[in-house]
Amino acid sequence: MLTRIVHSSITRRLVTALGTLFGVAVLVFIMLRAIPGDQVTAQFGIESGALTPAQRAALESYYGLDQPLLVQFFSWLGNLFTGNLGFSARAHLSVAELTAQSLPVTVELAVITIVLSLVLGVPLGMLSASKPNSARDGLGQVVALAGLSIPAFLLGSSVMAWVATFWGQNPNGQAFARLTDNPMLNLQQMILPAGVLAFGIAAPIMRTTRTAVLDIRAKDFIRTARAKGVPKARIQMRHILTNALVPITTMTGLQFGYLLGGAIVIEQIFSLPGIGRQVLVGIEQKEYAVVQSTILIIAVCFVLVNLLTDMLYRVIDPRVRAL
Amino acid sequence: MTVTPPGPPMPSRPVPASGAVPSRPMPSQPVSAPGPVPPPTSDTPKAPAKPRRRAGTNGLRQILRSRAGAAGLVIVALIGLLCLASACGWLPFEPNTQDPLVRLQGPSQTHWFGTDRFGRDVFARVAAGVVNSSLIALVAVAFSALVGTLAGVAAGFFRGATDASVSGVTNVLFAFPPLLLALALASVFTRNWFTVAVAIAVVYTPIFIRVTRGPVLSLREIEFVRAARAAGRNAFAIMFHHILPNLTSIVIVQVTLSLSWAVLTEASLSFLGLGTPPPAPSLGSMIYEARTLAAIAPWTMIAPGVVMVLLVVGLNLLGDGVRDALDPQERTRR
Numbered sequence: 001m002l003t004r005i006v007h008s009s010i011t012r013r014l015v016t017a018l019g020t021l022f023g024v025a026v027l028v029f030i031m032l033r034a035i036p037g038d039q040v041t042a043q044f045g046i047e048s049g050a051l052t053p054a055q056r057a058a059l060e061s062y063y064g065l066d067q068p069l070l071v072q073f074f075s076w077l078g079n080l081f082t083g084n085l086g087f088s089a090r091a092h093l094s095v096a097e098l099t100a101q102s103l104p105v106t107v108e109l110a111v112i113t114i115v116l117s118l119v120l121g122v123p124l125g126m127l128s129a130s131k132p133n134s135a136r137d138g139l140g141q142v143v144a145l146a147g148l149s150i151p152a153f154l155l156g157s158s159v160m161a162w163v164a165t166f167w168g169q170n171p172n173g174q175a176f177a178r179l180t181d182n183p184m185l186n187l188q189q190m191i192l193p194a195g196v197l198a199f200g201i202a203a204p205i206m207r208t209t210r211t212a213v214l215d216i217r218a219k220d221f222i223r224t225a226r227a228k229g230v231p232k233a234r235i236q237m238r239h240i241l242t243n244a245l246v247p248i249t250t251m252t253g254l255q256f257g258y259l260l261g262g263a264i265v266i267e268q269i270f271s272l273p274g275i276g277r278q279v280l281v282g283i284e285q286k287e288y289a290v291v292q293s294t295i296l297i298i299a300v301c302f303v304l305v306n307l308l309t310d311m312l313y314r315v316i317d318p319r320v321r322a323l
Numbered sequence: 324m325t326v327t328p329p330g331p332p333m334p335s336r337p338v339p340a341s342g343a344v345p346s347r348p349m350p351s352q353p354v355s356a357p358g359p360v361p362p363p364t365s366d367t368p369k370a371p372a373k374p375r376r377r378a379g380t381n382g383l384r385q386i387l388r389s390r391a392g393a394a395g396l397v398i399v400a401l402i403g404l405l406c407l408a409s410a411c412g413w414l415p416f417e418p419n420t421q422d423p424l425v426r427l428q429g430p431s432q433t434h435w436f437g438t439d440r441f442g443r444d445v446f447a448r449v450a451a452g453v454v455n456s457s458l459i460a461l462v463a464v465a466f467s468a469l470v471g472t473l474a475g476v477a478a479g480f481f482r483g484a485t486d487a488s489v490s491g492v493t494n495v496l497f498a499f500p501p502l503l504l505a506l507a508l509a510s511v512f513t514r515n516w517f518t519v520a521v522a523i524a525v526v527y528t529p530i531f532i533r534v535t536r537g538p539v540l541s542l543r544e545i546e547f548v549r550a551a552r553a554a555g556r557n558a559f560a561i562m563f564h565h566i567l568p569n570l571t572s573i574v575i576v577q578v579t580l581s582l583s584w585a586v587l588t589e590a591s592l593s594f595l596g597l598g599t600p601p602p603a604p605s606l607g608s609m610i611y612e613a614r615t616l617a618a619i620a621p622w623t624m625i626a627p628g629v630v631m632v633l634l635v636v637g638l639n640l641l642g643d644g645v646r647d648a649l650d651p652q653e654r655t656r657r
Contacts, residue, residue: 016494019491019494020491020494020495020498021498023491023492023494023495023498024495024498024499026495027495027496031507031508031511145636145639145640146636148583148635148639149583149632149635149636149639150632150635151587151590151591151631151632151635152591153590153591153594153607153610153611154610154628154631154632157610157611157613157614157617157624158617158624158628160614161614161617161618161621161624162617164618165617165618257500258500258501259500260500261499261500261502261503262500262501262502262503264502264503264506264595265502265591265594265595268595269614276503279503279506279507280506280595283506283510283597284596291507291510295499295503295507298499298500298503299498299499302498302499302500303498
């Protein structure tokens, strides 16, 4: 029993994920070190030049900068585990508190985006696959190519310019409303950015759906089902779509992970205070502790989402579960 | 084209007595071709069912055969011409010359795409922006293709500890959303076009590792590699002479597709103010500057936007065409 657990693929995936997270922490720590200047300079700015060597040494020992790098790394890692992610001097909030405000915004945006792109991408993919190389397939392919080629920031900027010019009112011009405070305004503010993102995300989902449906339709069991006289709609939904769900889920999970960090441009354009914006504001204000911790949080989310996708995949596909 | 039965691109050597082996996995090729070779005539059928997977003039013709590939090639070539014109200074205006008398003018015969709020010629800026973006994308993709392919080949070939460490690094780099990693790296370095290229290159290197490592794992078990090893060739000779040439098509396809992603990543970085530093024009930063002007001077946003989309569409179509030309089995994928 124990050996089964040890050798099961889920355990192996978990161990790999843990190793990856450790590597992520190392990389983020190295980036933190690579930045010119240190905590002392960051805190005092130009005035750090006025510090006497003794003052400087005292501050360095206060921040632990005189310790060997390895010690610094592990104390930083220890702090992370106790929830001490650093402090934003400008916002007078800890990074944990900042993230508790910003992460839900991004997750909400990502969820709405994924729903929209599934609604758009899966039927379009099935439509394209229903008659390969026909006019409707061509149309689907063109839409997908447009989705892949029109960058989100261009579409987002154009939409914002268009809304501001012709629509008269701009929900994203108002202060951000939280879902819990003002759900109506919140949804109004979310729909445009989510739509812009969904246009791009639907493209890979559409292409994956199309390929999967074409692959599965060529399988023997579909021919058998058809020969048995199973109604067309049932073949389409029960036989083809169910099987196509596996690659679609993988692709969706991947895109969801990307959205957690990749929505950064859209959050900036539509002034959504999400986690991507937190990184950007941190970079602009040179609050590197905020930047590094936030990046670490996003990477952790990304790894977790991918892990979850892997698990979900097992639920959907009994063949994988058997392993 | 000279069609001799062994096939021109890489004549398979007849096995010498020393026991050296042909360097390609062409099982259909009769290795020991005894007897008289028929004289090459124009209508001799091509070498018996030889799978053609090498790029070259033949690959180019195949790309042109697919409509998508041809369209992509034309678009990319036109934009390349635009780059050339800008780089050689054939355009009537300089991208950074300001002329306060002609601020925010619409498209006209003198200023084809109009002027921006400093009176700079938008056409010249778009052209120069494409040069900057393409340069960064090219350098970034060249770097990641080189490093990624070498690392992927080493990982797949040596396996064991090499594979474990390369795959570990790959997993770590894959743990970041691409744009975020590029952003983080770009914010760490002092900013110039080269560091932006490096930041983008780091993001796309793991993709090359992943697409090459898999095929190498199976290639290294094929007879001709095992035979080369038995013949006493050292690991590096085998990797460079026997394995790398078989990865050409995979790498070429990946390079074309990665180029379009790299262009988009560079544009996104520039849009966020972390790409090509001003005043050098970049498509991303031009669109950022045009955001507030879109109502009164829409051409400042439309011109760079359309050119960028064209470039990315062109690269995507070309990528599809190249994939179809080099890898017929993948035709229905994606």
